[in-house]
Amino acid sequence: MAHCLICGMQIDPFITFGKMPIANGFLSADEFEKEFFYELKAGCCSWCHMVQLTDHVDPSRLFHENYAYFSSISSSMAKHFEWFADTVQRDYLRGRDPLVVEIGSNDGILLQHFMQKGIRHVGIEPSANVAQVAIEKGIHTVCRFFDEITAGNLLKHHGPVDVLIGANVFCHLPDMHSVMRGVQRLLKKDGYLIFEDPYLGDIIKKTSFDQIYDEHVFYFSLSALSFLFSQYGMEVIDVAPQEVHGGSMRYVVGRKGIHTIKPEVYALMAQEESMGLTLASACDGLRERIYECCEQLRRLLQELRQQGKRVVGYGATSKSTTLLNFADIGPDLIEYISDTTPGKQGKYSPGMHIPIESHQRFKESYPDYALLLAWNHGTEIMANEQEFQRQGGKFIGYVPEVKILG
Ligand code: SAH
Ligand code: TMP
Numbered sequence: 001m002a003h004c005l006i007c008g009m010q011i012d013p014f015i016t017f018g019k020m021p022i023a024n025g026f027l028s029a030d031e032f033e034k035e036f037f038y039e040l041k042a043g044c045c046s047w048c049h050m051v052q053l054t055d056h057v058d059p060s061r062l063f064h065e066n067y068a069y070f071s072s073i074s075s076s077m078a079k080h081f082e083w084f085a086d087t088v089q090r091d092y093l094r095g096r097d098p099l100v101v102e103i104g105s106n107d108g109i110l111l112q113h114f115m116q117k118g119i120r121h122v123g124i125e126p127s128a129n130v131a132q133v134a135i136e137k138g139i140h141t142v143c144r145f146f147d148e149i150t151a152g153n154l155l156k157h158h159g160p161v162d163v164l165i166g167a168n169v170f171c172h173l174p175d176m177h178s179v180m181r182g183v184q185r186l187l188k189k190d191g192y193l194i195f196e197d198p199y200l201g202d203i204i205k206k207t208s209f210d211q212i213y214d215e216h217v218f219y220f221s222l223s224a225l226s227f228l229f230s231q232y233g234m235e236v237i238d239v240a241p242q243e244v245h246g247g248s249m250r251y252v253v254g255r256k257g258i259h260t261i262k263p264e265v266y267a268l269m270a271q272e273e274s275m276g277l278t279l280a281s282a283c284d285g286l287r288e289r290i291y292e293c294c295e296q297l298r299r300l301l302q303e304l305r306q307q308g309k310r311v312v313g314y315g316a317t318s319k320s321t322t323l324l325n326f327a328d329i330g331p332d333l334i335e336y337i338s339d340t341t342p343g344k345q346g347k348y349s350p351g352m353h354i355p356i357e358s359h360q361r362f363k364e365s366y367p368d369y370a371l372l373l374a375w376n377h378g379t380e381i382m383a384n385e386q387e388f389q390r391q392g393g394k395f396i397g398y399v400p401e402v403k404i405l406g
């Protein structure tokens with residue numbers, strides 16, 4: 001029986017996806033035989049209502065010197081992080097010679113803006129290959145996992161932190177209590193923890209169940225996070241919905257009673273209550289909608305195959321590993337997946353072993369349909385692929401519903 005990573009209560013999964021490979025585990029043909037699988041299951045804690053995985057993969061299997069995700073691959077994410085850095089500098093960096101620490105700084109997509117302005121900064125990034133890219137850009141990066149011990153070392157070498165940032169990383173941290181003890185030690189008395197992650201409300205509203213995979217240990221709501229922070233004398237003082245990654249939430253957190261809580265926090269709390277996110281039944285109904293989506297998509301792809309149409313995948317995302325494996329979509333239905341990341345090209349998708357090809361290949365011979373696996377970058381992709389669409393090509397979406405897009 002699994003236990004809640006936040007409050008320790010027993011937790012039953014609301015969905016079991018069965019055996020899944022590592023979501024970012026793109027592999028070569030000679031690695032098929034020794035591919036690693038685990039049970040992907042998600043549950044909602046009946047006591048603190050934190051939605052989370054109930055079986056976990058050891059983080060050292062996920063984040064290492066061959067980590068496949070380079071943040072800077074998307075130009076819309078690059079813009080988003082430039083704006084994020086500006087917001088932090090304008091609204092939260094005060095005093096002389098402030099220090100910014102980022103957890104999960106990847107290739108430096110966010111910290112580069114602080115570096116360029118001469119602001120003291122440290123990135124904590126355990127995946128050596130992406131950390132190396134940041135180091136080459138001149139960004140001060142420490143290659144290790146953030147936890148209480150790392151926080152102690154940081155404090156010793158750099159002193160207390162004004163702003164601690166995390167983008168798409170807090171939901172990756174199974175040992176959240178060690179992380180929170182670290183945050184508590186590191187932050188100045190009036191410092192801020194600012195982080196953003198995919199938002200549970202969006203996942204439920206859009207049935208974006210492909211957000212559920214090994215790296216995403218938690219699916220946050222404001223209410224469940226508030227319970228966690230209250231155990232560490234901290235509170236959420238501001239929230240801001242973000243469009244990135246299919247619907248994210250930015251949370252600004254401070255020590256209790258130090259900062260004024262913005263009205264947006266109370267408004268989101270009320271919204272979560274009316275959506276039922278503050279109940280143990282938060283994810284009821286999601287399971288049925290997941291099955292329906294997978295069945296519809298599989299049926300559509302089978303029909304297109306019978307009509308002799310060429311279908312490829314667009315974007316070898318980590319999310320797509322859950323979709324493709326659970327819906328049993330393999331190379332019989334998808335010819336290949338186009339992806340701009342050089343390290344993924346020439347490899348195969350985890351579990352289903354669909355070949356990953358360059359975007360050049362896509363452009364050289366447009367297919368009839370492209371399954372939009374990188375749906376979270378849909379606007380950017382549709383704008384870049386007007387020629388494909390002019391030549392009669394169509395995208396297939398599956399979030400929030402299976403649909404042939406223009
Ligand atoms: N912040 C970037 C990267 C998100 S991917 C962005 O939003 O694009 C998550 C990153 O967190 C990976 O680079 C991974 O190596 C890193 N990570 C995972 N566990 C971590 C931990 N305990 N401490 C710091 N970084 C971690
Ligand atoms: P993400 O959903 O985790 O951000 O991953 C996006 C993946 O999609 C990444 O492997 C890069 C790929 N991609 C493309 O191939 N073309 C594009 O235009 C974009 C935006 C992403």
Ligand code: ZN
Nearest residue numbers: 004007045048
């Ligand atoms: Zn709990």
